Each structure stands twice: as C-alpha cells, then as structure tokens.
Amino acid sequence: MEREWMAGGTAAGGGIEIVGLGGVRRAPAARVRAACEGLVALAVVGDSPVTEQDLRGLLPAVRAGRWAELTRWPGSYWVVASDGRQHFVSGDLAGIRAVYYTPHQEGTAWASEPGLLGRPLVPDLPLLAARLAAGEHHWPHHSTYEQIPQVPGGSGLLLAPGAPPQLVDIAGVEPAYELREGAERFGRAFTDAVQHRVRAAGAVVGADLSGGLDSSAAVVLAAGVGTVHAVTYTDGYTSGEDMAFAARVAEHTAARHTLATGSAEQLPFGFPPGQPTGAEPVLEAAMYAMDTAYLHPVRGLPLHLTGHGGDIVLDASSSCWVRLLQDGRRREAHRQVVAFARLRNTAPGPYWKALKNAAALGHSGSLVRAAEALERGPVTTQATVAGWSWCRLGAGASWLTAAGRHQVAVLLRQAARHRRQPELADEFDQWAALRSSGASARGWTPYAEKLVVRPVYPYLDNEVVRAAFAVPALARRGLVSYKPLLQAALPQLPDWLTSRRSKGSFTAQRIAGLARHQGLLDKLIMSSPLAAGGLIDHAAVRVALAQAARGQSATVIADLHQLIVTCWWLTSQTAAKEVTAC
Template sequence: MRWSAGWHGSAGSDRRPAGGRTVPGLREVWTCGWPEARVRAVGDGPVALAVIGECGADDAQLRDALPVVRAEGWRALTRWPGSYLVIARSGETLAVIGDLAGQHPVYYRTDAAGTWWSTAASALAALDGAPVDVTALAAHLAFGQPDVLAERSLFRDVQRVPGGHLLLVGPGGVAVEPYEPAAYAPVGLREQAPVVRAALAEAVAARIDDRPVSADLAGLDSTTLACLAAQRGPVAAVTFADERLRDDDLAFAARTAATVPGLAHHPVPGAPGTVYYAGLDDLPGLPLTDAPNAYVVTASIKRAVLDTVAGNTPGPGVHFTGAAGDAVLSAPSSYLADLLRERRHRRAWQHALGHARLRHTSSFAVLSRARPASRVDLAGAWWQTAAELRRPVRDWIPQAQRPLAWTPLLASADWMTPDVRGLLADAVDEAAGALSDAPARLSDWSDRQDLARVGANTSGWRALALAGHGIELAAPFLDNEVIRACLAVPADERGAPGQYKPLLDAAFTGTGVLPGFVLARSTKGGFNALAYAGLRDNAPVLRELLGPSSHLAALGLVTEQPVADALARAAAGQPTAQGALHLVVAAEVWLRQLAAAPATWWEEVSGRVAAA
C-alpha cells in the first residue's frame, strides 16, 4: 500500500516506515510505495515544499511557491491540477495538507515526545497496537458520511484531519485548521462552464506523460475524460458490456469511438463470475486497504476491465475513470430543502414538478419529503439522529421513501445492538454540541460528504489496479480544482430536473471535444442486475461472512437475524437494503484482513524494537 508519514519531535524517533524513502529536504518525512517521479521536493534553507501524487505543477512552479510557503499561504499550495499531498515547512512549522476528496487523508497521534502523522491510520495504530474504534466504525456503517465524527479515525487514539482542513505541527504543539470554506460563493452555471471545462482539461493533461493511456467509456462522465485524453494521444477505451445490464452504454461507446479520433474501443464481455460479491471466499486475493472499501464488492468486474486494458496496452499506464462525476456535475433533490429554507417557494415548486414527473409521483409528495430537513440545521439534525438511534429500530423501507435528511440513517444502523446504537448516539450528540462553521445549506454539506465517500472508495479501487496490474487509476472529478469549479455552481442549477447534467452540456457544447449525441444523452447505465445476481449466487459466502463468526457481530455492529432477512430478500429477487449490505460486507472483509495478516508498517532505527 502507498502511504506517507512523518515525525516531529524534540528528538529523533526510534523507528521509521519499513522500506520508506526519505523525502529530500524534509527531515523525518518518508514515503512508501510511491514511485520517485510522484515525489518531488524543493527547498531554500528553512523553507521546503514537497508534493506527493499526481501534481500538475512543474519544478519551476514549485520553486516559485517557496515564498508562499514562507508566508504560510497554505491554501494556494492546493490549487495546482491533479490529486496530491502537500508537505510544507516554514521555519519550525510543518503543514501537512490532504486533498478535498480524501484520496490523500491525513491522520496523527501525539505523545510527550512529539507527533507522528501519516496518510495511513493503520500505520499509526500499529505503533502500539491501537484497536479499532467501534463507535467510529459504527458511524461509518450507519451514515456513510466521514465528517460526522470528524476527528475520529477508525482506530482508537488515532486522530483524523477532517475534509478541507490541514495539520500544523510546530513548537506550540499540534493544530488542525480549515483551509477550505464550508461553502463556495455561488457562480451561475453559464458563467462557470468555461472554468469547469478548463479545470477538467488541466486535470487530464496533468496525468498524461509517456505512459500508455486507457479510459472507461460508458456514461457521460467517463466519456468526457476519454475524449479529453484522446486530444493528447491514443486511448484504449473500455466498456463493461455484460448483456445482463440491458443499458445503452455499449451502443453510445461504440458510436463515440467511431466518431472521436484516438479512441480504440474494447468491449469487456461479462461472465458468470463478473457479478457483485464474487471472490469474497479468497480474502488474501484482495489488497489490504486502510479502511473498508466498497470495491471489494465489485472486484471481479473491475478486474475484468483491467484485464482488458492490460491486454490492449503495451504496459502498465494510467486509466481514467469518471468516478465522482455524478457528485460534482449534478445534485440530488435534497437541494429542495434549501430552497424551502430560503423561502424560494416558486423555484422549489417548479423543481418539485420536474422531480415528480421523473419519479412518477406528485409534487406535493416531493416537497413533503424535503420539508423536514428545511426546518433544521446540521447540529439540530444530528440531535434528531441521536434521538432516533435511542429508539427501537425501524421497519425497513427504501431510503428514497424516507424524508430527506442532513445525515440519513442507513439500514445498517438498524442491524446494530442497542448498546452500540447508544454509544453512537452519545458520540453524535457530542459532535453536534461541538459543531462550528457548519454549512447553512444541506446541499453544501451532502456534496462534500458524497465526495469524501467516493474519494475513499476510489483509493481502494486504485489499490486493486496497482496490486493486480500495476495500472495507475486517475479520477479527475475528485481533483481539488475540479471540485471547486463545479461546486461553485449552486445545486439547484446543477441538479435541475429538466436536463441531464446541464453543467457538462454548458461546458462542452460547441467545443468539438464531445460529439453532440453524447451531450444529448439522457440515460445512465446501472448495475442492479449484477448486484442481485451476485447476492443470489454468493449467498452462502455472504451468510458465512455475516453469520455467527462475523467480526462485526463480535463488536455489536451487526446482529444475525436482520442481516439474514436482508440476504433472504435479495436471494429471492425482492428489494433490499443494497447500500447497507455493501457497507457491512466491505467492513467485515476489512476486519478479517486486519486480523489475518497484519502488515509490517515500521522498522527499528536505534536499538528498541519497532511496532509491527
């Protein structure tokens, strides 16, 4: 696994990352698993700057940024294209800055001697064998929003730097400070469209060098990236084309490849084993990740795609995916709650009519679902959630039929023991009481949480691509500058029901990058058929994973009967809580991997035995 770490203390540390390489110019900062080309550093006396990952700044731009480091203008160091970690030293102050989407997270722990920081919480836990934090894992399963218990990692005594914040370590101790506003100043869609186009083009260009290039070619988001990449050279474009999907991804992909020079199209046929939950009886065959990863559920599908890429490129290269395109280019209907809160009743009614037509329901039903969330702020919503956790569990109904909420309580919360639900309720109450600088709009909060969740999961997909094929996964929609450009457009403009992804249409119409028929597309592929096929075909493995021997069950995070009922419904082809099942299966796999094969994270430096 790729990770970075550093030590800041009055004396040197007795350990260092196993196999780690020191970052030039930064004392006691190391990287593990990163290729040398993705670790760059510049310095001038007491001022130093390093970027780790895919950073579009060249060496001259990095050197020109040293005065910015000296002046501690931290946010400016996050404005280059790409996705990367920043480590900057100004005198005795060290700043560690992750990205907005959590692909480069930052964790830390302190003691009397100093502070360790790392991009891997598991590594910091291994310093003294810190166990999993059951309450934090419960929050992960119950909410799917990383910033609810913002500063708690999944390990006890390991702190997390929340999204949009940075870690400062210096003579005065440790501080966590925001570098990103809770919400962006709104910019109209038409005005912002060229900014979005430029940000995406720069994000793609930042990844293209002498490596072979491949890309998903399926929905609007991945097609946009594939076409941008094709402007710079040949692209091996792949479409997962299992006949059970019954969507039009393949037809659009073939037509796009026939129209856009530089795209060589390669369909990926499905097979009996390319379904959800395949391969979970072989946990050593899955890469260990720092947190539960949703892509363990779809690993067989992703491997089929990567096999096709490997078979049609001269060697390991960079593969573009449209992950997070939905999160930044459109918006869920939860923004209706914001319109109601702001008393924009005419616009709320107009949009409710459109959403009602799409869902074959009434506009009154749409607005009534949004109204409760419009009457409460984030802290109040958390207090309501805590109260709900203390009540008896609910009967299951699809999430889309429940009222909109700032932090929706997922079905997985109803599978926990009362004791764990009580601990989680107490933690949510505490978080609500400590909340500061919260966004006023539900859409601003949920957009950031969606991105953080997708970013964490994409890191797991990246680990799968690297471990099995040596392929570097690129997800430009998760880049800082792309996020900023897109989310500056208000949610009610990005998610307007009359047009599918109007921001993308405004950004690329008339540019020649995307064919007109792509921009006119209003359909989206889905994997429901493969999800239910996987639930049916792999039911015995899932029952074993989540049955009496379950690690989650031992912690009180699932109880056997509700999960068995959900699996039985799924095996019979009936609607079930698919998202909750994804979360608990991924968490169970992760816990079993941690227990079965602990990684060796550290090595001894001076005499004492290092943590394993």
C-alpha cells in the same frame, strides 16, 4: 531537501516515506518536487506538473501562512511545507491523498497511511456500525481506527511546537453565481486535468468507458491529444444502452476498445483468494473479480483514466432545494420541486414534506432526532422517501442490537455537539459526497496495485472540484437537461452524448451476486466482529439478505453491500493479525 518534518509516509505508488522525525524523502514510485530558502521549504508529492520554479514562487505564501495557496496546482498530490517554526501538510480536497495523525512523544506524527504511524491499528467498531446505520458523512475527522484522527478533505494539518494539531480550511471555492460564468472555468480545469496527464504519459493510456457521460467525456478529451485503449465490462445483467453508447464513443474517438464479457465468476461478493484488503473497507472490494477481468487488457499502461467522481462535481442533489428553503425562497423551492416531480410522474407532496423537515431541523437537529429514534428502541427499515435528508436511518439501523443502538446514538450526539460541518444543506451535501467519492478512490489503491493499473481521477482534482463547486448546486441540478454543467463547459462533446438522460446501474449484478454467494455471506456476517461484538443482530440481517437475494427488497441492497464489505474487511484484518502473530 532535509527538513525537520513531523512523521509521514505512504505505500509504494505515490507518496512520502519517513525515517523517524527526520527528512522527508520520496517512495520508490513517487514524484517529489521541492524548493527551499533557508528555513522555509515547500514540497509537492504526487501527480502534478508543478515545477521547482513554481514552488519557489510560492515560498512567500509559506512565510505568510497562506496555506490554501499551496494547493492550487493541477493534479492530485500532497503538499508539505514549513516556515521554520510551523509545519503544514495536506492532501487533496477529495481525500484521495489522505493524511492521518496521532500524538507522539515528540509531538504529532502524521502519515499518509495509518499503518505508518507506529501504533496498533484497532478498528473502531462502533464507528463502523454508525456509518452503516446513519451514513458515513457525520464523522469526517475520524479514521477507521481508534485514536487515529484523519484530516478531512478540504482541510490541512498545521503543527507547531507546544501547540495541539490545528485543522485549517483550504477549500478556497470562489463562487461563480451562475452556470454560464462557471462553465468556462470548469471546462478549462477539467480539460487540463485530463490532457496534461495524457501528454505527460507520452504513450497509450488506459481508460474506463462505461458509456455514461462522465467516463465518455474523459475519453473524448484524452483521445484529442493521445492514444486511448478503452475498456468496458459487460455481462448478462448490463444495460444494453450503456454498451451501445460505449461503442459509439469508441468509434467517435477512434479509441481502441476492448469489451470484457463477465460470467457468474465475476458477480459481486465473491471475494476471490488473494484479494488485497487495504487500510479501510471499500464498496469496490465486492467487485474485485469484475475489475480483474475487465482491467487485464490495460495492465502496465502509464495511467488509467476514470470517470469516478463525475456525479459529484457535475450534478447536485435535492439538497439545493433545502438550501432555497433555508434562504427563505420558499416559493421558488416549491415551484422547482413540483416541476421535478411532474417530470418523473411522482407525487410532489411527500417530496416537499421531506425537504421542509430537513430545512427546519438542520444538520445538528437531524442528528439529535436520529439519536432519539435509536434510543427509543428498535428501528424499522424506512421506506425510500423521495427527498433529501441530513441523516436518514437506513436498513442498517434496523440491524443494530440494543447495545449497537446505544453506541451509535452516542456518536450521533457527539457529532451534533461539535458542529464541525456546514449547516447549509447544499454545501454539506456536496462536501460529504466528495469525501465519500475520495474515500472510494483511496480505498481502491491496493486493488489497483495488485492489478498493475495506475488510476487517475481527473474529476476529483483540486482545481476541477473548485471550479465545479463555484457553480451553485441549484444551477448544476438540471430539471430538463442532465448534468448541464458538462454540456455548457464542453460544447465540443457530441450532442448525442450530452443529450443522454439515462444512467446504468449494477443493481441486477448485486442481486445475482447475493443469490450466488448467500450461504457464504451469511456465515461471513455471523462470524464478523460486528456480530461477535454484539453490535448487529445477525438474525435480522439474515432475513434481509434472503429477501434481497430473491430480488424482493432492492431498497436494502446498498446497506447490505456496505455491511458485507465491512464484515469481510474486518475478518480479513483479524486473519492477517493472526498470521503475523504466528
């Protein structure tokens, strides 16, 4: 198919190549299906069972500009379309299939990786500091680089001659109103997302099997139509309960099961030589040694199933109770909050107060309040407060210098003025969490390529996300049962699995990794562009790092994790540029 698309591209393994502003063609490992009639054209690039006949059936939607209709096939893919005048491109709702764009002398260039846009890649240091201090959710339109916007998950990019780039909504969530109504739809979508891939592979497929509900459900469905080689990581810090459930799932499904036992060499934050860098910092970068160890047995298989994203689509946060307050359903919100607190033997008062404050402020108001707190002076690390917040200044905010606080406050005020995100708490939270999960999967792509693993994320497929988000967050937020949507949608899962209430954690591994690598991490942070550029106070971080390495301050570990991988990524970027210059 030859068409005058605007520029686009991707790394090997899944997307689009471009030559100038000419015709789109597939990368060596990509699958492209296309159809056209005259000037009207449509292409799907990536992992989907869509056929050319399916595409031809939607050419009328291209002519009419019904862009969201082009994103409703199973799988994970990019869509590129043209009606002869306008050009449309989108990735998936989660943002695994990213789209970046920038002004070009002949219009707007777009690409699936920022490095293919033909302009210098300059990391946006104030934005990275802001994400560390206030969360990553407030700037979904910004990429990691200066002057390179990103199409946020749930949107597509529409380009027309002589007009600025336009973002169009492609979310297309049709409310189900209750759990029972939406569960059947979700069950069909998720089952198809897993099983169509396994059938298409026609061979043994790999799968993560942590013992949690999400990966276990994927393995059960996959084993129903194919042969699965499941892999599990364990070490001296791993939950014994997780291992017991993983072994029981493997036995139940007759899946081949390989248990990889890690040592001190696999602890987080080691950053072994030869580790890929990628186009953006990603938390999984700290776990590369662990990934290398446990994924080795499934190298080279046609696909590798994961449970990544299951927490986002199957569950909901306490933002659903803020939504009740926003809707004026105060009594119902209070009843649920009290019941939730009692189940966990905690006092409901602080929880209730936090939720009321969130409902009163809204997203924009919370951003302004956070900016004001930064402008007043140093921020102390807030104790973990039960309850949801639009914008909580975490430990990262306490590490900012005066210059850093000023620049982050500016970005927060800008985000508050633009009001590009939902003002309903549950909608904001689920889309923010979805994009974060998608960014994590997207950022792991270079690691997967290095490890010769082809990960798929069935929980993050468009139709799976739509089916899950159609069920109200309040219905997905189980008080008594855990992840009630999964149990209702897949009644064939064994009761001993869906009745599990606990969830494993890598906190112990992270503490051990911080202790093992403390000296090297301290030097990494001190020499990073964030410290050298005067945005973070290395002395403040050093104190937090020492406390966390001793296990004295577990509440800051998540922020330390993000800071460390950001500093490592920035330092690696700088080193790569120096090598290229030589």
